Amino acid sequence: MTAFTRRSIVAASAVAAAGLAPLPAAAQQANGAASVSLEEALRRRRSTRRFGTAEIPQEQLLRLLWAANGVNRKEGGGRTAPAWRGSKDIDIYVAREAGVHRYDPVAGTLEQVRGEDIRDKVSQTAYIQRAPAVLIYVSDRKRLVEAAGAESAGNEQALAIGAHVNAALISQNVYLFAAAEGLGTVLIGGSADRDATKAALSLGEGHSVVYIQPVGAPR
Incomplete structure (x- = not known):
């Protein structure tokens, strides 16, 4: 029960x-x-760079992704993370040994997009490659432009800031969920190989890899 x-x-x-x-x-x-209270999760929140190799159970991974950017309001499809001008431009891909899946926030499911392990392409850093799951935050420029409105649609700096802020907000939800459930995580920018990741995911011209975030049991 x-x-x-x-x-x-x-x-x-x-x-x-x-x-x-x-x-x-x-x-x-x-x-x-x-x-776990929000205050306790905040007390436990930290960056982890040492991961065990045990897989994250599928049920727990789906709850983590719901916390990251799932639908929490039926009307309008509101999300657990806010987005610049409501753009909802970030898609979350999950790279694991078994392949790559994209999270569908409306259905709350994972859709396989690649059957191979691409963690060695996402980053050359050993602890990232070893993490059982690496979240990849991909921004869809078209959604950003549509949300920006006429005054900001051509402002590339504003669009780039919006994409990075949106991904960072999602990452904090992941941090808090991980802290509450005894998982480890860290947001990665500099050591992410964005070009190789984009190629491995066969992303179109209007999509960009913003950040990556390995997740797993700390060791």
């Missing part, structure tokens, strides 16, 4: 009353992220 905390039951009732999308059921378990 699934165990629920009193806090999670109250929270679920409030969510339903407000017309919000409910938390994944597993996230309400007593030993899941819902049993």
Whole structure:
């Protein structure tokens, strides 16, 4: 039988009353992220650069991705992370030994896009290649331009800042979920091989790799 905390039951009732999308059921378990206060997650939040190789269970990975940028409001498809001018330009790809999947925030599922392991292309850094999952944040320029409006659509600096801010906001959600569930993570910019990653994912001209974020059990 699934165990629920009193806090999670109250929270679920409030969510339903407000017309919000409910938390994944597993996230309400007593030993899941819902049993840790936001203050405690903030106290535990830190960057980790030493990972074990054990795979992250699929159910836990999906909850992590929901926390990162999943749909939390039915009306309008609102997300768990805000986005510059509501652009929702960031797609999350997950590179693992078994291949690469793209997260569908509406369906809450992973869609396979590559059958091979590309972690050695994402970065030349050993601990990143060793992490069981590497999140890849990809920005869709078309969505940014559509959200920017006439006054900012041609401002490349504003568009670039928007993409980086949006990815960083998502990454903080990942940090907090990882802290709550005993996982390790770190946001990576400089040691990410963006060109090789873009080629490995066969991304189009209007897509760019913004950041990567390895996740796994710390060691």
